[in-house]
Amino acid sequence: MNSTLLLLGQSFSLSAKIVGALFLAYVYWKHKRKPALYWSLSWVAAASSIFSDITGNIYLLSLSEAFWAMFLFYGLIVLLEEESIGSKQLRILSTIPPIISIYGILLGSLDYSSDWFVVLGLPYAVSALFIMFSGAIITYVRKIYNHRALYLGGVLLIYGFHELDFPMMRRVDWFAPIGFTLGAIFSIVSAYVMIKFVFAEEFIKPEKPSVKTYIHPGVLLISPTQYSSMKDELKDIPVLAFVRDSKIPKTWNTFFVSTVEVRNSISPTNLAFIIDTSVRYLKEAKNKGFGGAIIIDCPEYLKAYNGFESLAKFFASLKDFTILFGGTLILVIEKEAWNERELQILKRILA
Structure with a gap:
């Protein structure tokens, strides 16, 4: 395995996710848009998943990936609710990735199963599917956000599909550096597209004016x-x-x-x-x-x-x-x- 290339890919991916989290946190702080808060947390979890893989902590890696998918999906449902499209009942679906992750961790820590696929592979795959699912349903707001929704949805679909190869290819020595390099590219692109999305005029809501208006309703x-x-x-x-x-x-x-x-x-x-x-x-x-x-x-x-x-x-x-x-x-x-x-x-x- 080319450890230098692997570490380089991990570093680029980690940096992109940290930058994405900071920009999204700024949008929430400045404009109080709740989807931006949850998406910021999703990028924090995504950064944690890279750090966990570097340190070899598979339990933390499983949880990090699950919370990445959970916060991403939850923020999307909140966005749909704000646009009067979704329902609050859909929020419960976001708990599926962490539930499966915690179940796999319990099986591993209690020695019911030491199988890598049960502990990490399956929870990781479920999380990847939720990322793809998020990309698919974000197209429902394309009427409001135009091409931005299509770009973000498309990038998340591709990113989630790429994440699906992890359970099968992570342990393949020759593919690991390639996988993380692709992951770094997808991280940078998806962070850029999401930042463009949340800085759009349609996403940033009007601020209360600092001066008094004298026009009548x-x-x-x-x-x-x-x-x-x-x-x-x-x-x-x-x-x-x-x-x-x-x-x-x-x-x-x-x-x-x-x-x-x-x-x-x-x-x-x-x-x-x-x-x-x-x-x-x-x-x-x-x-x-x-x-x-x-x-x-x-x-x-x-x-x-x-x-x-x-x-x-x-x-x-x-x-x-x-x-x-x-x-x-x-x-x-x-x-x-x-x-x-x-x-x-x-x-x-x-x-």
């Missing part, structure tokens, strides 16, 4: 001229904005409405995404003790792609959610782009 129809001055008034507020204007405050959570696919862009026909994103934003703002503010500066652009009838229904739904959560909906209207009938309908449904 409800719906405001303003002109482009009023919008220019309002941008300055709201520059310190974590506004959720769906805009065509590129000159907006950096503190705003912004989506650029366009048919061109660029970073943080949204198609003008994807009204469902605007509703979903707005509802999550308004909920989080209310939970943090302030009324969220949503700005749409391109109703005319949306009308061109969706038609007036669909847009009117969309605005009515968005208004209802805004009022329900005590927020403010601000629409920048160019009156010349609407006929009298359309303006009257808008004023009636948004009153």
Whole structure:
């Protein structure tokens, strides 16, 4: 066995997991997102599994791998709950890897079995399957997190599949350095993708503004001229904005409405995404003790792609959610782009 290559692979893998744990812990400390806390703990456990393998402690290795899978899966279920997709009852499934690990350790420590596969191989394989399972089900939030969910899910699927070779190949001398080198690569890639995921605007929820706002809850129809001055008034507020204007405050959570696919862009026909994103934003703002503010500066652009009838229904739904959560909906209207009938309908449904 090439001990130098083996130690190098273990060191790279250990470093990537420690860095991942620290970044995720920072996201939890800064933004209080519980999934980030559990995922940080999962990387701590993953780092412990590498350290355990270096020291040859198979009991600690089995437990570390089990807690890695447990915290990863548990954090994912919490994320699904926050997005109103999952159920709390699913949390109990996360206990399966540590239960199997503890059972194998008891069999080994009480001399009921000294078989390496029973003590370590089987618990390790179950943990790897849970990592794969986590990767598969994270794709359920792809509607919210777009390609980030697909990237993270794909990386975890591949990583879990790689972990499955451990029970069969760990004791093969020539493969061990290769396995740990691959593990180091997967650790670095998965840590990078997970860090990108938790630093996404969709994951980081709005912070309560440090300054007092003077806008009243409800719906405001303003002109482009009023919008220019309002941008300055709201520059310190974590506004959720769906805009065509590129000159907006950096503190705003912004989506650029366009048919061109660029970073943080949204198609003008994807009204469902605007509703979903707005509802999550308004909920989080209310939970943090302030009324969220949503700005749409391109109703005319949306009308061109969706038609007036669909847009009117969309605005009515968005208004209802805004009022329900005590927020403010601000629409920048160019009156010349609407006929009298359309303006009257808008004023009636948004009153």
